[in-house]
Each structure stands twice: as structure tokens, then as C-alpha cells.
Amino acid sequence: MLTSQxxxxxxxxxxxxxxxxxxxxxxVPYVNLDNAASTPPFKRVxxxxxxxxxxxxxxxxxxxxxxxxxTVAYDQAHEIVARFVGADPQVHTVIFGKNTTEAxxxxxxxxxxxxxxxxLTTAMEHHSNDLPWRSRANVVHVKTTPEGRxxxxxxxxxxxxxxxxxxxxxxxxASNVTGFIQPIHRLARKAHAVGARILADVAQxxxxxxxxxxxxDDPEHLDFVVLSAHKMYAPFGTGALIGPxxxxxxxxxxxxxxxxxxxxxxxxxxxxxxPDRDEAGSPNVxxxxxxxAAAQQLMEVGMEQIAAHExxxxxxxxxxxxEIPGIRIYGETDPARAHEKVGVIPFNVAGISHFKLAAILxxxxxxxxxxxxxxxxxxxxxxxxxxxxxxxxxxxxLLAGNKANMPGMVRMSFGCYNNEADIDRxxxxxxxxxxxxxxxxxxxxxxxxxxxxxxxHEPLKNYFLLDGD
Numbered sequence: 040m041l042t043s044q045x046x047x048x049x050x051x052x053x054x055x056x057x058x059x060x061x062x063x064x065x066x067v068p069y070v071n072l073d074n075a076a077s078t079p080p081f082k083r084v085x086x087x088x089x090x091x092x093x094x095x096x097x098x099x100x101x102x103x104x105x106x107x108x109x110t111v112a113y114d115q116a117h118e119i120v121a122r123f124v125g126a127d128p129q130v131h132t133v134i135f136g137k138n139t140t141e142a143x144x145x146x147x148x149x150x151x152x153x154x155x156x157x158x159l160t161t162a163m164e165h166h167s168n169d170l171p172w173r174s175r176a177n178v179v180h181v182k183t184t185p186e187g188r189x190x191x192x193x194x195x196x197x198x199x200x201x202x203x204x205x206x207x208x209x210x211x212x213a214s215n216v217t218g219f220i221q222p223i224h225r226l227a228r229k230a231h232a233v234g235a236r237i238l239a240d241v242a243q244x245x246x247x248x249x250x251x252x253x254x255x256d257d258p259e260h261l262d263f264v265v266l267s268a269h270k271m272y273a274p275f276g277t278g279a280l281i282g283p284x285x286x287x288x289x290x291x292x293x294x295x296x297x298x299x300x301x302x303x304x305x306x307x308x309x310x311x312x313x314p315d316r317d318e319a320g321s322p323n324v325x326x327x328x329x330x331x332a333a334a335q336q337l338m339e340v341g342m343e344q345i346a347a348h349e350x351x352x353x354x355x356x357x358x359x360x361x362e363i364p365g366i367r368i369y370g371e372t373d374p375a376r377a378h379e380k381v382g383v384i385p386f387n388v389a390g391i392s393h394f395k396l397a398a399i400l401x402x403x404x405x406x407x408x409x410x411x412x413x414x415x416x417x418x419x420x421x422x423x424x425x426x427x428x429x430x431x432x433x434x435x436x437l438l439a440g441n442k443a444n445m446p447g448m449v450r451m452s453f454g455c456y457n458n459e460a461d462i463d464r465x466x467x468x469x470x471x472x473x474x475x476x477x478x479x480x481x482x483x484x485x486x487x488x489x490x491x492x493x494x495x496h497e498p499l500k501n502y503f504l505l506d507g508d
Contacts, residue, residue, distance in 0.1 A: 049457075049458065051336070051456070054069070056068050056069075056162050060498050062403050062478055067405040070407065070465070071454070073409050073450075074457070075215050075409070075452030076409055077269045078270055079211070079454075080198055080238040080272055080333075083274075083332055083335075084273045084333050084336075087332040091112060092325070097109070098324055099113075099315070111380055113186065115131040115331065116324075119334050119335060120281070121329060123250070124241070125247070125250065125252045125264070126281050127254065127255065130284065132281070132282065135278070135326070136279070138267045138276075139167060141279075141282075141349065142422055143209075144173075144277065146263060146280055147185060149293060150175075150236075150292070151208065152207075155204055156176045156204060157206065158175070158176040158177070158178050158179070158207045159194075159207070159230075160179070162180045162183050162212055162417055163183050163418045163420070165215050165413075165415055166414045166415065166416070167371065168209050168240045178472060181193050181194045185424075186371070187219060187369065187421070189219070189221060190228075191222070195229065197270040198229055198230070201236050202481060204238065205234075207237070208230040208235050208236070210240070211382070211418065212241040212245070213237075213241075214245040214418070215414070216418055216419060216450070217420070218335070218381045218452075219371070220244065221239075224257070224333040231258050237262050237263070239263070241265065241266050242263050243381060243383070244381065245343075247345060247349055248342055262282060263281065264281050265281075271330070271334065272337075272454075273326070273329040273330045273332065273333035274501075275323070275330070277323050277327050280317075286430055288312075288314055290309070291316070292317050294319040296318060296320060298311070298318065298321070299316045328392055331389055346378075347433060349381065350377045350381045352382055352453050352458070353374075353380065353453070357373070358374050360469075363473055364389075364473045365389030365473060368384060369383070369385040369448060370422070382453030385448040385449065386450075387449065387467065389473060392410070393411070394447070397490075398489065399490075400449075402492055404471075406464060407449045407454075408430075408451050408465075411445070412447050419448065423448075444488075
């Protein structure tokens with residue numbers, strides 16, 4: 040049942056009623072169930088930018104009124120994002136960048152790691168919280184259970200095995216594949232007990248649940264968090280890294296140049312304070328303002344309200360998916376445990392490629408989902424229970440340039456504005472697919488694995504193109 044808060048947010052989404060063309064020539068309102076990848080903007084975010092843009096100018100050194108105003112707005116954006124994650128402005132700095140991926144890469148360079156240091160991460164991570172650490176430290180992956188939850192017993196074993204060698208625990212706040220919510224504060228307490236810091240990748244968690252870094256003297260505090268604006272209704276190219284100022288003041292930045300220094304001579308460099316030294320070049324002020332506006336709206340609505348609405352959606356979806364012949368849901372399948380995950384549900388339908396199923400939903404249903412491995416290949420292979428021989432065959436084909444048989448899933452993912460009618464549209468289409476009631480003239484592009492209808496020409500110019508010719 041749609042809550043009043045969710046209803047107000049549904050009215051706040053840009054493009055909610057945008058029509059999408061179907062293969063049969065009709066057009067229907069688009070149903071976006073791909074929010075785990077990126078969310079549409081809030082109208083409030085767009086209104087904020089409309090108000091701000093006439094006064095946009097360079098920040099931090101301009102003397103004109105527009106520069107002074109833009110500087111204050113940019114500084115306020117740092118403060119608002121800090122408040123959104125419960126950071127202490129006396130202890131923490133907020134560093135803006137492009138996205139979560141860039142934020143984690145930045146931390147991998149700025150965090151001083153001894154040669155024998157261990158970064159303890161998990162087998163369920165997005166590649167962005169795995170690959171950056173592989174070239175900087177010895178990475179150990181904590182196992183996951185068959186259904187995809189963190190194996191906390193294995194986490195404890197690795198802590199005991201490596202002890203003080205563990206410099207950092209890097210863990211997702213919520214999986215972008217299964218939606219499982221991690222006990223990040225309990226993991227933080229355990230990490231701190233062996234002298235390690237903890238990084239929580241809350242890109243998937245922050246739009247759905249409250250994030251609280253907690254006071255630095257709390258054993259369950261989070262040392263670092265990273266998040267992206269494009270997953271929280273402000274897709275304008277900004278992400279943030281929040282962590283202790285002391286870490287970033289230890290040395291110069293990995294990127295240096297304009298804005299990162301106080302004084303430069305031909306012989307010496309004196310680095311600027313924070314966050315300036317770690318925001319090289321002209322910053323994305325517009326993106327930062329947008330991110331702050333989205334954070335303000337989410338805080339005003341209340342993350343608990345959003346969580347309650349989303350739990351209802353997940354439970355409804357899990358109940359209705361059971362109707363589909365040949366359906367297999369990965370991760371949690373019990374509607375009574377919907378509160379243990381954010382609104383992400385991966386599934387497959389027997390006898391049809393995940394790539395093809397996603398294409399049918401898009402071309403014939405006007406429903407946006409995602410298919411594939413979701414930048415978490417080891418985790419998806421584990422969930423699919425692929426044998427080693429099968430996994431090698433897939434890798435060999437992929438490396439040879441053929442992705443047609445790449446394993447994967449279809450993922451539906453909710454935003455705060457989705458409702459049960461959106462889910463029911465998806466269920467209706469899945470019933471059609473199960474009955475074979477779809478246009479079976481799709482061809483696969485082996486270089487991408489994706490399917491498209493034979494002979495179909497997208498009427499893109501009727502909707503938007505930069506060059507309509």
C-alpha cells in the first residue's frame with residue numbers, strides 16, 4: 040500500500056509519466072525498475088538548479104557576487120552531505136568527486152598501507168570496492184553463504200587469522216545484486232578491535248536507509264563512507280568520500296594542480312587545507328549543489344519512512360514473482376524478511392536468456408530493468424552456482440569477444456517513488472513471456488550479449504537527440 044510520503048515523492052520525480060515507444064507502435068508510461076543503476080532526479084533538485092544557475096560562477100577565488108554566492112553554496116553542500124551521513128565536521132572532511140568509484144580509488148591512494156597490509160573485503164562487493172585495492176594491498180575476500188549473505192563466521196576467522204595486519208575492512212552497506220543489508224556497525228566494532236579501519240560503500244544503502252558514521256570514539260563508528268548522487272535522485276556527476284581529516288592531511292594529494300595548494304615556488308609546495316587539497320581543478324559545483332538538495336529532501340521525508348515503503352514493495356514483489364512458471368529468485372525469497380534488504384531483486388526465468396528477457400521487458404513492456412552480472416562477477420557466479428568448468432568456458436568465450444552466453448540475471452530495483460502498480464506491470468509482462476506471448480524475432484549482438492528486435496528502428500529523434508538529423 041502506497042504511503043502518503045511515498046506518494047508525495049512519486050509526484051516529485053522528473054519524467055515519471057514520460058511515454059516510451061513499444062515494438063507494436065504504441066506508447067506507454069515508462070516503468071523504471073533500474074534504480075540500483077541510476078535514479079531519475081527529484082523535481083526539487085531541478086528547481087534548485089534553476090534557481091542557482093543564474094548565479095553560478097567560479098568558486099573560492101573570485102571576488103564578484105556570483106563567485107561569492109557560488110562559494111557559499113558549494114561549502115554548504117559539503118556541510119549538508121556531512122549531515123546526511125552523520126559525519127562530524129570537526130573530525131571529518133567531505134571530498135567531492137565524480138562518483139563512488141572515483142572516491143574509493145582516491146582513498147586507495149590516500150590511505151597509507153604498509154607493504155604487508157591486508158585489505159579485508161567480501162566476495163559480494165561491486166568491482167569498485169574490490170579492484171582498486173588489488174594493486175595497493177594484499178586483498179582477502181570473505182566468503183558468502185549459498186544464498187548470498189555475508190558469511191560472518193568467515194569474517195571472524197579472517198580477523199583472527201590476520202589480526203593487526205588488516206589495515207582496512209572494505210564492505211558494502213547493501214549489495215547491488217541481492218540487496219542484502221550488511222551489519223556494518225557490528226563489522227566496524229570487530230574491525231576496530233584488531234586495529235583496522237572500516238570503509239562502508241553506501242552507494243546502494245544511502246538512498247534506502249539512514250547512514251550514521253557515529254562519533255569517532257564509538258567502537259562501531261565508520262571511518263570512511265562513499266556514496267554517489269546519481270543513486271540518490273541527483274544524477275549530475277558527483278560522488279563523495281567522507282573520512283577523518285587526519286588521514287588526508289598526512290601527505291599531498293594523488294592529483295595535484297589548481298586549487299590544491301596555498302603556496303608554490305620553484306622549489307617548494309605548500310598544500311592547501313581540506314577539502315581543497317583533494318578536489319583538484321575546478322569542481323563540479325552544480326553537481327554538489329544537486330546532491331545536497333537531494334540529501335535535504337531525503338532527510339525531510341525521513342529515511343525510516345522510505346525504508347517502510349520499500350519493505351512493502353519488496354514483500355509484494357516476492358509474493359507476486361512466485362506466480363511465474365520457471366522463476367528463480369536469487370538471495371532472499373521470503374516476503375517476511377523483506378526488511379533485511381533494500382529494493383533489489385535478481386531473478387531468471389527458465390529457458391530464456393537474461394539478456395533476451397530484459398530486452399523483451401523493455402521493447403514490448405516499456406519496463407526498464409538491468410541484466411548481466413552488475414559489476415560483481417564473482418558474486419553472481421557464486422549465486423548462479425556455476426561449476427568451475429562452466430565458468431572457464433564462459434570466460435574463454437568472453438575473452439574471445441563473444442558475450443552471447445555470458446551468465447547473469449535480470450535485476451529489478453526500486454526507488455522511493457515506485458509503487459505496487461509498477462511491480463504488477465512487470466509481473467504481467469513476465470506472465471506473457473512465460474506463455475510465449477511475445478515477438479520472437481530478436482537477434483543477439485555477440486559482442487555485447489544484448490538482444491534487439493530484427494529490423495526495428497528506434498524512433499529516438501521523436502523523443503530526444505542532440506543532433507536530430
